[in-house]
Amino acid sequence: MSRTPQYEKLLAQLKTGELKEIERGIFKAFFQKPNGLTRQELVYIVFGARVGRNLNNDTRDRKIRKGIESLRNRGVMIVSTSGGAGYKLNADSETIQRMLRELKSRITRLQERVDVIEHYHLPQKKKK
8 A cells, every 4th residue: 555645754753753752742631631532632632733624634633643553552551442432541441341342343354355355356276
């Protein structure tokens, strides 16, 4: 998959140390609002800016999501579910279990797609 020039620029900015600063901002935001935050609220707290109508195209939102991904990859329990908007730090066991079920469900659906693509779009190995 090719990356857009904007996305490449974002990744380059994050490599310069900006990601660590964003991670600190995310932690600070969670301590201000321990009951959870939406993506818009995180952008506002971390960057001091309101997000326009199209959140998905906002580079600040992408930076927040990269920061959350980085923290999660280091074992910080930031939970989110499709059923509720936003993120929460150090959620209870039930919330963690719900998030795990959702992630496992995504894995299952993705594996089904992979299987279909391999079946219909890749040459089949001949049986001997």
